Amino acid sequence: MPQSIRLGAVGSALLVLLTMACSSSKESQNISSVPSPSPATSPTISAVATVSQPDRVQEAASTPTTTTSQSDRFSEALDSAISAATIAQSAQSPDDWNLVSSRWQTAIELLKTVSKSSPNYTTAQKKITEYQRNMAYAQQQKKIASQPTAQKKVTEYQRNIAYAQEQKQNASQPPGVATVPPTTAPESAKPQATQSPMVTPELALAIHLKQIGAIFYGVYWCPYCKKQKEIFGQEAFSQIKSVECDPQGQNPQPELCQNASISSYPTWQIKGQLYPGMRSLEELAELSSYQGDAKFNN
Incomplete structure (x- = not known):
C-alpha cells in the first residue's frame, strides 16, 4: 500500500477518535450539570414539617391540665374570700352586706369545684364550712342594717332595763351607804358606765x-x-x-x-x-x- 494512503487512513482514524472523545466529554458535562434533588428541597418532607408540627404545638397549647385548672379555681376562691373580708371591715348598709354575702357565696361555689384528686381538696372542704358561717353572719348583718329603727328600739329598751335594775339595787343598799337619789329622768337617760356596778x-x-x-x-x-x-x-x-x-x-x-x-x-x-x-x-x-x-x- 502506498505510504500516502496509509497516512490518510491513520489521519481519518485519529479524527474519528477525537470527535468521539469531544462528544463523550460534552455529554459527561451535560449529565453532571443536571441538578440532583436534595432532601432539603423535597416537597413531601416540607409539607410534613409545616403542617404536622404546628398542629402538635396548637394541641399542646389548647389542652390545659386538670391540675392547673383545679389550682386556678382554688386561688380564685381565696381571692373572693379576701375581697369579702376586706369589704366587711367597712360594711354598714344592706347593700354593703349583700355584696359581702355574694363574695362569700362565690368563694364557696369555686371551692366546691375542687375535685378529690386535687392536693387542695382537704383545705377546700374546711374553708367551705368556714365561709358558709361567714356568709350567714353577713346575711344577718344585712337584716339588722335593713331595720335600723327596730334595732334602735330594742337597744334602748335593754338600756332602760339595765337602768331600772341599777336603781333597784341602789335602793336596797343598807343605811349609811351612798345611793343614787331618786330621779324622774326620762327613759332615754343613760347612766355612765363607771356608775354601773x-x-x-x-x-x-x-x-x-x-x-x-x-x-x-x-x-x-x-x-x-x-x-x-x-x-x-x-x-x-x-x-x-x-x-x-x-x-x-x-x-x-x-x-x-x-x-x-x-x-x-x-x-x-x-x-x-x-x-x-x-x-x-x-x-x-x-x-x-x-x-x-x-x-x-x-
Missing part, C-alpha cells in the same frame, strides 16, 4: 370562758376577729385568753397556734375542741355550758 351578761360569759380555760385564736388583720371582740365589748373581751397568731401582731405567740393546729381565724378552743369562725354569744354560751344570764345585747 352590774355585771353584764357579756362580762359574765367572758368570765365563765376564762374560768373553763377557753382560748381565742386570732390575727390582727382579720375583720371577723375584730367583730368578735366588738360583740363582747372591750371590758368583757379583756377577760378572755386571746392568742395573736401572726408574728407581726402585738404580743404574738405563733408557736401556740401551730401546736393547736390552727388553720383559720378566728378559732375558739373550748373544752379541748376547736371551733373555727366567728361565733354568736348564744353559741359560745351553749358550747361552754354557760348557765348565767343570757340576755345578750349583741
